[in-house]
Amino acid sequence: MKKRVLVVAYSQAGQLADVVRAVTAPLQTSNSIEVVFEWLQPQTPYPFPWPFLQFFNTFPETVHERPAPLHPLQVSTKENFDLVILAYSVWFLSPAQPMMAFLQSEQAANLLRDKPVITLIACRNMWLMAQEVMKEKLANLGARLIDNIALVDRAHPAATFISTPLWMLTGKRGPFLDGRVPAAGIPSADIAATARFGAAIAAQLPVRATEDNAPMLKGLGAVTINERLIASEKIARRSFVIWGKLLRALGDATSPLRQTVLCLYIIFLVAMILTVVPISAVIKRLLAPFTRARIAQQRQYFAQPSGEEWLP
Structure with missing residues (x-):
């Protein structure tokens, strides 16, 4: 019997979708694994690029965990999965509102309870506090966090302080200032390299015991901490x-x-x-x-x- 993987994700600018596709490509080619994608759909879509004031006006509800509602999920909460991958971006040092709305839903309670979970983050450079919120929510839902992958923009923080807001507010990634400010976002080579995580999961999941809580991505450089x-x-x-x-x-x-x-x-x-x-x-x-x-x-x-x- 095939192992079943549920991928729950929300991608506004498209970058996280690229990361999800790169990570899950080895899973989709495995004869032992079935992958189900659930792309979260807010009832009122968030614009991209963002209008300036609307972008900042989302932060009070984001940090105080009052997300806008989602459309109903496509996946049935009666389905059983052997692994869940939660792919999210970071808004104001918190999980993006669509992912928070999912975590607060009854569907999440049913789908995540006693399930191994891998979190997948793509952001500018700060994700630690958002992941602390995520860990708390997963613990409250009875989920088992076994791995975390975090991809960041590796340009200098002074450069990303310019490039990331310009990307969010204009839709243009750059480079800017005649190349002195690199293009915003995670380098394409870094995104392509995330296939190593999918390969590790594809190799281990089919023979993994249901109750196993050990990480599958140790030794693969899944995160880098900027102290x-x-x-x-x-x-x-x-x-x-x-x-x-x-x-x-x-x-x-x-x-x-x-x-x-x-x-x-x-x-x-x-x-x-x-x-x-x-x-x-x-x-x-x-x-x-x-x-x-x-x-x-x-x-x-x-x-x-x-x-x-x-x-x-």
Whole structure:
């Protein structure tokens, strides 16, 4: 009997869809595995590229886990799967609203309960806090997180600070400024290389015991932890939660007062990125001799369950 894999994903710009196709290609060519895709469909589609204000106006509901509703799933909740892959992008250091809407649904409770899950992330560079939210949701649903894959834009953060917003707001990936700012997004070579994860899954899943919770992607470099961003992510996450609560108290997304205060927050956010992030990086470097052990523990924690290691 074939092993059955459910892939639940939402891709707005198309990049995550490319990653999903690359990862699952070896599964689809396996005679021992059946792959079922569930592409999440919001009842009101999110535009791409984003209108400027609408983009930022999604963050209060995103960080406070009040996602917009989805169309009903195509897959039946009575179906049984041997593995579930949840592919999501990161919005404001949280799982994107469509994935959060799925996780809050009764269908997710039925499909994920006591099932091994692999999370698959594609984002600019910050995903740690979003994955912490994801881990909590999966634990509450009774799912078993066995692996995590995270792909990021490997350009310098200063470059992606320009290129990623331009891509989101104009639909143009670049390069920009006569090539001084590289094209936004995950390099195509990195996307193609994710086939190694699918190959590892295809080799192990058909002979894997149902109750096995061991990672399948150890030694494949499934994630890379940028330790310089750990503190920045935590600070930014707190900011989003506090300001998101304030903005939600001012009304829904159409409220003129909320939109006015949101514009002030955007200015504050840009200032914070340009000041707090570099300052925290400098402080972290100065304190490095005294914090090596703690940083090593943090790296090990956030790298789990798949780890950063590349083994020959």
